[in-house]
Amino acid sequence: MKLIAFDADDTLWVNEPNYVNVKDKLCELLSHHIDKKTLSHRFYDAQIRNLRLFGYGAKSFILSMIETAIELTDGRITGHEIQQIIDVGRQLLDFPIDVLDGIPDVLDTLSQQFDLMVLTKGDLFDQESKIARSGLAHYFKHVEIVSEKNEQAYRGILKRYNVQPSEFVMIGNSLKSDILPVVHIGGRAIHIPYSVTWEHERVSEEHLVGKSFTTLESARELIDLLTKMTTTDVL
The missing domain is CATH 3.40.50.1000 (HAD superfamily/HAD-like)
Structure with missing residues (x-):
């Protein structure tokens, strides 16, 4: 060798449990817009679609969260809610190892x-x-x-x-x-x-x-x- x-x-x-935790928080934030099962499926589709453009990692994950939220609310999501998603996703950039x-x-x-x-x-x-x-x-x-x-x-x-x-x-x-x-x-x-x-x-x-x-x-x-x-x- x-x-x-x-x-x-x-x-x-x-690593992965941190991403699961953030996705669960996304589901909570959008629970008044869409059910968890539908959101999970659409979010996964967005992640896979975006791999070619943004690759793997926290930033790609956050962009996919925002895109999914906009799509599933037909653009009705507020700027405040998007900021909440960004704040939740930012946890993936500095979580304790x-x-x-x-x-x-x-x-x-x-x-x-x-x-x-x-x-x-x-x-x-x-x-x-x-x-x-x-x-x-x-x-x-x-x-x-x-x-x-x-x-x-x-x-x-x-x-x-x-x-x-x-x-x-x-x-x-x-x-x-x-x-x-x-x-x-x-x-x-x-x-x-x-x-x-x-x-x-x-x-x-x-x-x-x-x-x-x-x-x-x-x-x-x-x-x-x-x-x-x-x-x-x-x-």
Whole structure:
């Protein structure tokens, strides 16, 4: 192994529950205009539609909230209500970083043996801010923030660092972004599921058939697994 990469959101620290909380607040703010089920569906549609324009992250999320509110109220929403939505969404830009259990100990141990990378997707400013606020930045030799995590993105990063897929390990919670693209290019992947997964990141069982990767219950299991990988091909 030449390079071990960690996803950031919901792998190193809690992220998705903060977005769920803000969406619930949006539903509360607009409850006198529209029911929660309809709003949730339309908001998700807006998010997916806007990914191409605004990418991932808090700013895209806030813009999608405003757009959804305008659409579902036929433009009747007031400036005051839009300001309330912005204020609620702004919480996503500076929420306290809740590092997941065992992560500091694991990174402290692994960083003494391997070159570690944070490999995350989303808004550059947003992700850089979370990395800085996490207090974990010093464990990582490299940081890569990309607009999308697909096969092309992974190949480009490996080429830039002169690392072969077989020498690369990706660790993350998202099967769609962290695991399958790496498996497809011949890399090794370790899946650590998180309790909350955004709908866009979910993968059906049929897409996992024949795919070889390792699943762990906790980051604390990484040290033993990666130590074994230095002498045996366990993945």
